[in-house]
Amino acid sequence: MARRRIVIALGGNAILRRGEAPTMENQRRNVRAACRPIAPLAADNDLVISHGNGPQVGMLALQQQQSGQQLPLDVLGAETERMLGYMIEQELGNLVPFERPFATMLTMVEVDPADPAFQNPTKPIGPMYTGRRSARRVGTERGWTVAQDGSGWRRVVASPLPKRIFEMRPIRWLLERNTIVICAGGGGIPTMYLRTAPLAGADVVDRQGPRQRGARARSGRRSVRHGDRRPGRVCGLGHVEAPPVARTTPAELRAPAFRRRLHGP
Numbered sequence: 001m002a003r004r005r006i007v008i009a010l011g012g013n014a015i016l017r018r019g020e021a022p023t024m025e026n027q028r029r030n031v032r033a034a035c036r037p038i039a040p041l042a043a044d045n046d047l048v049i050s051h052g053n054g055p056q057v058g059m060l061a062l063q064q065q066q067s068g069q070q071l072p073l074d075v076l077g078a079e080t081e082r083m084l085g086y087m088i089e090q091e092l093g094n095l096v097p098f099e100r101p102f103a104t105m106l107t108m109v110e111v112d113p114a115d116p117a118f119q120n121p122t123k124p125i126g127p128m129y130t131g132r133r134s135a136r137r138v139g140t141e142r143g144w145t146v147a148q149d150g151s152g153w154r155r156v157v158a159s160p161l162p163k164r165i166f167e168m169r170p171i172r173w174l175l176e177r178n179t180i181v182i183c184a185g186g187g188g189i190p191t192m193y194l195r196t197a198p199l200a201g202a203d204v205v206d207r208q209g210p211r212q213r214g215a216r217a218r219s220g221r222r223s224v225r226h227g228d229r230r231p232g233r234v235c236g237l238g239h240v241e242a243p244p245v246a247r248t249t250p251a252e253l254r255a256p257a258f259r260r261r262l263h264g265p
Contacts, residue, residue: 005046005175010034012052012186015084018128018150022059031084032091039095046175049088053080053186058126058155065142073157074189074201081106081185088182101179108166109188111202115160121145123159128152160202162188 014034020026041047060076085104093102128149129135135153139146144155165171165188174181190202 003044003046005048006041007048007050008038008041010049010051010088012054012056015051015087016055018152022055022127027056028087028091031087035088035092035095038092042092042096042100042180046178047180048171048175049092049180049182050184051084051088051182051186053077053084054123054125054154055127056080056084057186058124062126072201074191077186078106078189081189084185085182092180096180101174101177103174103179103181105167105171105174105181105183107171107183107185107188108191109162109184110164110166111160111162111190111192113192113194113202115158117160118158121156121158122147123157124149124154125157126155128154159187160190162190166191 010031015030016022016027017030020030038047038049057073057076057080060079061070061073064070064076082104089102089104093100124147129138129146130152132148132153135146138144139155145157146153147156149156165184167183171181171183191199192202194200
């Protein structure tokens with residue numbers, strides 16, 4: 001069989017499942033479980049691994065706010081790229097030959113400062129709140145926007161579309177040398193060009209865009225998604241009879257039945 005380039009996306013809720021305590025032990029156990037089916041693919045293929053970071057970046061933001069030292073979300077996104085990349089490297093590295101190199105790439109993506117997504121937050125981050133009233137109360141107290149996410153409520157932040165990935169050349173260079181690359185965690189670190197600065201950090205970015213652009217630019221031939229307890233992508237998430245979708249195409253995923261940004265490509 002010919003060698004393929006496979007792009008694998010681990011959802012943030014695959015690393016910290018819904019309702020789980022946000023402990024390092026839980027996250028490491030889930031990363032270990034996610035790496036088991038990935039390891040056999042590494043033998044004869046190039047691997048690019050991306051991951052979500054909604055639960056992790058939200059918990060870091062909450063900790064920062066409670067300590068009185070609030071860091072920007074782009075900085076917290078960079079922290080989660082390092083943290084989760086480290087865990088994936090270690091757990092997957094324990095399952096593949098020692099000689100196979102790994103690299104976690106801090107990945108910056110460019111977004112448009114005029115993107116209307118900044119006025120319409122959609123990306124859930126942080127812990128789940130069970131009731132609408134309690135979620136809105138927390139949102140009012142902390143200046144957050146909250147929205148329904150499945151059966152619960154979470155903080156949501158802006159998710160502007162990415163225009164390009166800055167580190168594409170070193171990613172290609174690493175793949176050409178048989179390196180397993182972990183990149184674009186959480187959709188990448190959002191940056192934008194402003195009149196007052198050559199390049200500055202932004203809010204958070206659409207998670208699917210960098211994976212698609214990365215797959216195309218890296219000539220990825222297969223894309224694998226892994227979330228939490230759901231058996232596949234879900235059509236009509238939040239409805240009692242929402243059917244799982246185990247196999248589909250990008251065109252089908254763009255149908256209105258899928259929630260834009262969260263559960264479409």
